[in-house]
Amino acid sequence: MSIGNRESYAAATDELTAYASSASAADVAALGDELLAVARLLTGEPRLRRALSDSSTPAAQRAELAGGLLTGKVSAPTLKVVTALVSARWSTPSEFLTAVERTGVNALLVSASAAGELSEVEDELFRFSKVVTAEKALAAALGDTSVPATRRAELVRELLGGKAKPVTVRLVEVALSGFGGRGFVASLDRLIELAADRQDRDLAYVTVARPLAEADEAALAAKLSELYGRGVSLKVTVDPAIVGGISVRVGSDLYDGTILRRLTEARKAFAK
Known part of the structure; x- marks a missing residue:
């Protein structure tokens, strides 16, 4: 803008x-x-x-x-x-x-x-985004623009009705129509960012091989908040494929300390 x-x-x-x-x-x-x-x-x-x-x-x-x-x-x-x-x-x-x-x-x-529900709305949007990303059939059904958004909204209400805040459901429905001209999943991501920004927080997308302990999450959030000068909301995804270590993305900044990255770099080095 x-x-x-x-x-x-x-x-x-x-x-x-x-x-x-x-x-x-x-x-x-x-x-x-x-x-x-x-x-x-x-x-x-x-x-x-x-x-x-x-x-x-x-x-x-x-x-x-x-x-x-x-x-x-x-x-x-x-x-x-x-x-x-x-x-x-x-x-x-x-x-x-x-x-x-x-x-x-x-x-x-x-x-x-x-x-007093904005933090919950942010988390619910993120969890639903993870479900959609993991389920290709669901992502295809919700992102199919050849189907009227009103019909796809019925599916969203079936999935989230009574399980998520009404504002969360309404925002997912907004994403169905392509918020700001984006695709469905990208619209969800943007809405999550806006929810965090409304709380004066940045988003940190964290990928780990195993769930983080609560104390480790708190320490990571505190370190990132100190680095970026404002609160940081962690969005954690567990992916055993990275083997170990941690990947953190904040905006365009990526900190990749995963074992998978190191193995990939090692393979590339041996291939030369």
Whole structure:
């Protein structure tokens, strides 16, 4: 997102923050659902998307168009956030759509935070991502864009209903439609990152051959937090194939101290 687009997005974020400061977690979640419904509308209506983000049209006129379309169909707080988005300047209609969708997701994350559930939501998203990655048939079924997202959402609700927080289920449904234009699994990964960032934490993807002891996890998290200057959330995967050692990825940084890597390097050296 460019600097100009980030400034435009900030106006809607301010509206969301102001509303969330006095609203219940359920009301903020409802606002998020309505914003995501608006994003779905814009996805299917490219002409409308262009009209609402056309900077050659006065902002007041674009806001009036949005109001005419949405008044009576969404709540007043949702319309206020949409108006802030519509009134801003966007480099492309797709950036505008991304901002609407992102604001809806942020509202769901804010609602989870207000309910004291955001850390659980982050962990549930990660665990589901691991299940999907491990089960190729499930990944194919959920990522099949030839099947309507509403039908794939039914499968998600069967899998997670009563087992995960409602916000977790809702975010997985967002991923089905390709959050920010990504594939399903990549969308899940991005949503996990946003959940961690909302808690002012980085994500550390850790791969080990055997489960880490609780004390070792705590020590690793503390060391990484010291290194990166903010909290770090560990996402641990056990993979016996690495034989031993540990691999840690934080953003684009990879620390690979696995025995598998050393064996691979040794084989390459002998092959020369």
